[in-house]
Amino acid sequence: MNMALQQQTPDARVGEIIKLAVLAVGGQGGGVLTGWIEALARAQGYACQATSVAGVAQRTGATIYYVEMTPKSDQAPVFALAPSGGDVDVMIAAEMMEVGRSIMRGFVTPDRTTLIGSTHRALAVSEKMAPGDGIADADEVRAAAEIAAQRLILADMDRLAIEQGSVISSSLFGALAGSGALPFPRAAFEEAIRAGGKGVEASLRGFAAGYAAAQGAAAAVEAPSVAAASAQVSGPAALMKEWQVLMARIAAMPGPVQDMAKAGLAKVVDFQDCAYGGEYLDHLEGVLARDSAARDWALSAAAAKYIANAMAYDDIIRVADLKTRSTRFHRITGEMNVEEGQLVELTEFFHPRAEEIASLMPAKMGAKWEANPRRMAMLDRWFNKGRRLRTHRLRSFVMLHLLGGLKGYRRRTRRHEVEQEHLKKWLRQSLAPLERDYALSVELLKCRRLIKGYSDTHARGLSKFATVMEAAKLLDGREDAADWVARLREAALQDPDGKALDGAVQTIRSFI
Amino acid sequence: MAERSFKAEVEHLRKGAGDTFTGEGILAITKALLENGVGYVGGYQGAPISHLMDVLADAEELMAELGVRFEANASEAAAAAMLAASVHYPIRGAVTFKGPVGVNVASDALANLCSSGVNGGALIIVGEDYGEGSSIMQERSHGFAMKSQFWLLDPRPNLPSITKAVKDGFELSEASNTPVMLMVRIRSCHVTGSFETRDNxxxxLTVKQAIANPQSDFNRVVLPPMSYVHEQDKIKNRWPAAEKFITENKLNEVFGPEKAPLGIVVQGGMYNGLIRALQRLGLADVFGKTEVPIYCLNVTYPIVRDEFDAFCAGKDHILVVEEGQPEHIEQQLGAFLYKAGAKLKLYGKDVLPMAGEYTGQVMLDGVTAFLKAAAPEMLPGKVRAPNAEAPQIPDLSKTVPIRPPGFCTGCPERPIFAGMKLVEQELGKHQITGDIGCHLFGSLPPFEIGGATMGYGLGPAANAAFDGGGERRAISMLGDGGFWxxxxxxxxxxxxxxxxxxxVVIVDNYYSAATGGQDVLSSRAHNDTKSTGNPISAALKGVGVEWIRQIDYTxxxxxxxxTVREALLTDFKGPKVIVASSECMLNKQRREKPLRTSAIKEGRRVDVPRFGVDADVCTGDHACIRLSGCPSLSLKRLDDPLRDDPVAHIDQTCVGCGNCGEVADAAVLCPSFYRADVVHNxxxxxxxxAGLRGRVIGWLQERRAGKRLSVVETAP
Structure with missing residues (x-):
């Protein structure tokens, strides 16, 4: 008979194995980072093993690299080929949601894991597709990271690297050095980069930035800034005087409305002129007259925002104006990192349809043409094709510049007439239930958010808006009407075809 | 040219006796092939052995010096068929492909090869694509060994063991006249480490020398009655010879104490995972020295019964660690034990899961469960009675989005699917099948085009049931890789x-792109050792397709x-094939970026395009993203309190492919996109x-700005 086996004292050297995982998005250079870590460990007299899964994951999918190391001896250690939950010493996540994924997969535990994460976002397709705001909540990930990690180093490693003309692998490697999680001196890390031999100088700069971020880890875990930008207005004296008059009207408004009203006024005046700004304030004051401090002026704040958006609609004149401003040229030059001695050539992509042309006609004429399919077909034949305007050239620029200067004429266009009618109808309908149901009125005002986009997208937005406003009529009088309108609006923003919205409307019909 | 170049690493393949090689598993296998006198090599790329094909291609010069023939086979079937050279001639041959899909394709040739039997060592190196990061259906290659009677090696995942398995494989093959499959798992292929090299x-006998003296023997041809003889030969001669070789050369390994009441049988490839679980339980040291006896199957088929019986002698509990399903090994061992009337208890897929990868946690849980039942006194106290409550970490499963692979930035396939999506919006949904390749990403959001994939090159075949026609024509996708x-x-x-x-829409991106950018027949690049530049459209004409449309700029x-609309609506009866060609952007960038950088340095005029979005023109409806999904086209939240939704934004990774502008135009989206060409030198x-234009434009801008109020956003 065999003797019974007894449990051994665990081998202390097993605990000395350093286990490091890198969770990256394909194309981020996770392989380069892993290569540096390996070279570093070997050069420092460690036995080291790295593994990766290079398959299809390299095509923008999430992928894991894994490294184990332990001081070298005459025997070969047995290393694992993949990270295990609860058994990772250093977790490097090269993107904020990958930080979240590493936590979800159990690779970050409070008893041992140093978590080095980049706070920047590479949005997943599912986040980008939604017609509304589908971006995942990074704060939730941050909160979980603070609980899960023994040590947490979070910084925008992507930005740190790009600022140095490098890529994220270098700043992450720097943060790894700065974290002190590996028993090697800084110089040894830098030597590994030099030994790699590619883009050494830029990588070393990125490395230094990451190192500094990790060393000042407390500062690096910065809270996102919340302060809003403020607008400053300048211009000819006569116009400034008109502007001051308008601002004085805002100053008379209740505090909670003022900020939004200022932003709204700036947008509307920028869109047209001070007189139009006056009309904006007329509308707003109309709402204010029916509002009260009892609900903290929520109705007026919503009105200040959405009336401005409704008045500053997206017509060709506005687009042409925005596209030909000098501020835009400066912005592009900055964004494209144009250096001294280089030139920038611009191409704009326009595709006018008959609808856009007719909307630019004088109101009566436009309405007539719109009602006549043959004339619209003719306009399509003449105008409906993609136009590439090269706005660094005089011809295209002057054409857009002239279009952008048609503000004086704008108020007589068909589009202006349609937008004004729409605005009035929306305000009337939104404010109708005000006396019975304040919250419902606020939610109805907010439905203006659904109208956006150009051409077909704009038409779809309009139809969703109409659907929600119609459904609201069914709900009028119910206690939960405001909740339902908010829900409908959210549903409308979930998918482009309005499937979620249709479902929500069906639900409402089922209980009405 | 492949995505990754191994030119530098290939120099390590020249190392000789007394040197140490340090690097990736794939490269080590190549070195081992050369050390073992291989006469010819071939294969078909696919994860995880794509790099092996790339290494072989990059090592062609070295192999030519040794007289080794390298063939980039047209398919796995072609690769397996090439091993026919070892049927009659005493030449060692090796081919590689991925498992199990490549093995599926090769199975006809493999079955014939196994029936004939081999004279020279024949090695099939299979990269088993299973578990996390796998791109295919989850199956095992093991069953093929069982049905065709070839031997399956599954070495421990370290470089000395893997390279030894190459040597063992050739010798076992020759000793038993049977092909041998060397299985390397997805992580073993890319595992790094070191081993002592030998001389190449x-x-x-080279293949060149062999054809100077051709041989044939009708006894080796798979025809009756010889095929009946082959079957008997497999069982009566080749199998016992294999068992003898395996035992005498100790291909399988036994670790741990000789006498113990329990033991673990493990596939060689799972050895490290098992040791890690034992290390975490305090039952193995850092070098793998363990108190639990382990029978490590570096040969997983056939199982040598005598060896297994000897391992079981005196034991009461045996655990089988076997990843994947069905549990072929466990069934075999169970049958052995039952027939021998053994009393010991066999554990396997009861304490370990039947399906799925044996990750660290799965292995730890399985081994713990086994020990709890078989020898609870061995477990450390905290496992037997855990007292510390694990901290509660918030659930992020609803927050963190999934991130499946997708088209790269600037991919030329994206506009093809954008165009198809526009046709779908116009004509309604059509029956669409996909194929294997990057274009299968078109079946994922945002495009969601295609609902099936039946195998490499089988996209149109998968629509055959609809070939008879109906109200709407069916569409199928096919890549250039799958086409050839x-x-x-x-x-x-x-x-x-x-x-x-x-x-049919054939996506021609000039390479077998999904597997790493290897050349195919229709590749445009010049290749010294391969014939490229054979157009797909010519092949289509050759097999009788009359309606062909070539798009040279996707x-x-x-x-x-x-073009897609025309194909769907034309009166023409018969197959309609659209060949949509543009170069894979990953490869294009790799080729062109260095050229561009050096041109700029040399002071030549270079025009670098990039796209941008005017944030104040974009309304944040994201219609462009639903027709693109490009990684560089993302979203940005504005500081503007008037805006609810984030707007489109293009980051600096944009390669200026032009898709954004084309989509905005074709779909009549919005005028917020612009292209900025930065002209260097x-x-x-x-x-x-430009100066003149700038002055006129500046004057116009200033004049207008002077007549209105300007709002300047200032940062807080």
Whole structure:
């Protein structure tokens, strides 16, 4: 008979194995980072093993690299080929949601894991597709990271690297050095980069930035800034005087409305002129007259925002104006990192349809043409094709510049007439239930958010808006009407075809 | 040219006796092939052995020096068939492909090869694509060894063991006249480590020498009655010879104490995972020295019964660690034990899961469960009675989005799917099948085009049931890789022969792109050792396709849309094939970026395009993203309190492929996109003209700005 086996004292050297995982998005250079870590460990007299899964994951999918190391001896250690939950010493996540994924997969535990994460976002397709705001909540990930990690180093490693003309692998490697999680001196890390031999100088700069971020880890875990930008207005004296008059009207408004009203006024005046700004304030004051401090002026704040958006609609004149401003040229030059001695050539992509042309006609004429399919077909034949305007050239620029200067004429266009009618109808309908149901009125005002986009997208937005406003009529009088309108609006923003919205409307019909 | 170049690493393949090689598993296997006098090598790329093919291609010069023939086979079937050279001639041959899909494709040739038997060592190196990061259906290659009677090696995942398995494999093959499959798992292929090298050995008989003296023997041909003899030979002679070789050369390993009441049988490839679980339980040291006896199966088929019986002697509990399903090994061992009337208890897929990868946690849980039942006194106290409550970490499963692989930035396939999406919006949904390749990403959001994939080159064949026609034509996708792999005959020939009225879109990106950018017959690049530049459209004509439309610039979304619409609506009866060609952006960038950088340095005029979005024109409806999904086209939240939704934004990774502008135009989206071409080193006249334009434009801008109020956003 065999003797019974007894449990051994665990081998202390097993605990000395350093286990490091890198969770990256394909194309981020996770392989380069892993290569540096390996070279570093070997050069420092460690036995080291790295593994990766290079398959299809390299095509923008999430992928894991894994490294184990332990001081070298005459025997070969047995290393694992993949990270295990609860058994990772250093977790490097090269993107904020990958930080979240590493936590979800159990690779970050409070008893041992140093978590080095980049706070920047590479949005997943599912986040980008939604017609509304589908971006995942990074704060939730941050909160979980603070609980899960023994040590947490979070910084925008992507930005740190790009600022140095490098890529994220270098700043992450720097943060790894700065974290002190590996028993090697800084110089040894830098030597590994030099030994790699590619883009050494830029990588070393990125490395230094990451190192500094990790060393000042407390500062690096910065809270996102919340302060809003403020607008400053300048211009000819006569116009400034008109502007001051308008601002004085805002100053008379209740505090909670003022900020939004200022932003709204700036947008509307920028869109047209001070007189139009006056009309904006007329509308707003109309709402204010029916509002009260009892609900903290929520109705007026919503009105200040959405009336401005409704008045500053997206017509060709506005687009042409925005596209030909000098501020835009400066912005592009900055964004494209144009250096001294280089030139920038611009191409704009326009595709006018008959609808856009007719909307630019004088109101009566436009309405007539719109009602006549043959004339619209003719306009399509003449105008409906993609136009590439090269706005660094005089011809295209002057054409857009002239279009952008048609503000004086704008108020007589068909589009202006349609937008004004729409605005009035929306305000009337939104404010109708005000006396019975304040919250419902606020939610109805907010439905203006659904109208956006150009051409077909704009038409779809309009139809969703109409659907929600119609459904609201069914709900009028119910206690939960405001909740339902908010829900409908959210549903409308979930998918482009309005499937979620249709479902929500069906639900409402089922209980009405 | 492949995505990754191994030119530098290939120099390590020249190392000789007394040197140490340090690097990736794939490269180590190549070195081992050369050390063992291989005469010819071949294969077909696919994860995880793509790099092996790339290494072989990059090592062609070295192999030529040794007299080794390298063939980049047209498919796995072609690769397996090449091993026919070892049937008659005493030449060692090795081919590689991925498992199990490649093995599926190769199985006809493998079955014939196994029936004939081999004279020279025949090695099939299979990269088993299973578990996390796998791109295929989850199956095992093991069953093929069982049905065709070839031997399956599954070495421990470290470089000395893997390279030894190459040597063992050739010798076992020759000793038993049977092909041997060397299985390397996805992580073993890319595991790094070191091993002591030996000198490379030129094949004793090269393929060139062999064809100077051709041989044949009808006894080796798979025809009755010889095929009946082959079957008997497999069982009566080759199998016992294999068992003898395996035992005598100790291919399987036993670790741990000789006498113990329990033991673990493990596939060689799972050895490290098992040791890690034992290390975490305090039952193994850092070097793998363990108190639990382990029978490590570096040969997982056949199982040598005598060896297994000897391991079981005196034990009461045996655990089988076998990843994947069905549990072939466990069933075999169970049958052995039952027939021997053994009393010991066999554990396996009861304490470990039947399906799925044996990750660290799964292995730890399984081994713990086994020990709890078999020898609870061995477990550390905290496992037997855990007292510390694990901290509660918030659930992020609803927050963190999934991130499946997708088209790269600037991918030329994206506009093809944008065009198809526009046709779908116009004509309604069509029956669409996909194929294997990057274009299968078109079945994922945002495009969601295609609902099936039946195998490499089988996209159009998968629509064959609809070849008879109906109210709407069916569409199928096919890549250039799939076209040359199998698609020309199985899909296109099939359509022509059956008078199909359907539509095929062939995505031609100049490479077998999904597997790492290897050249195919229709690649445009010049290749010294391969014949490229054979157009797909010529092949289509050759098999009788009459309606062919060639699109040479896929970024022209309107043209793609119109061509697809035409194919769907034309009166022409018969297969309609659209060949949509543009170079894989990953490869293009890799080729062109260094050229561009050096041109700029040399002071030549270079025009670098990039796209941008005017944030104040974008309304944040994201319609452009639903027709693109490009990684560089993302979203940005604005500081503007008037805006609810984030707007589109293009980051600096944009390669200026043009898709955004084309989509905005073709789909009539919005005017917020612009393309900015930064001209490096402009000429004198150009600078003068730009200056003149700038002054006129600046004057106009200033004049208008002076007449209105300007709002300047200032940062807080």
């Amino acid at each position: 050995v030129a094949p004793p 792999h199998n698609g020309l005959s199985s899909s296109i020939g099939n359509m022509v022969f059956n008078k199909s009225d359907n539509v 970024y022209d979304v309107a043209k793609v849309r119109d 402009p000429g004198g006249f150009e600078r003068w003209r």
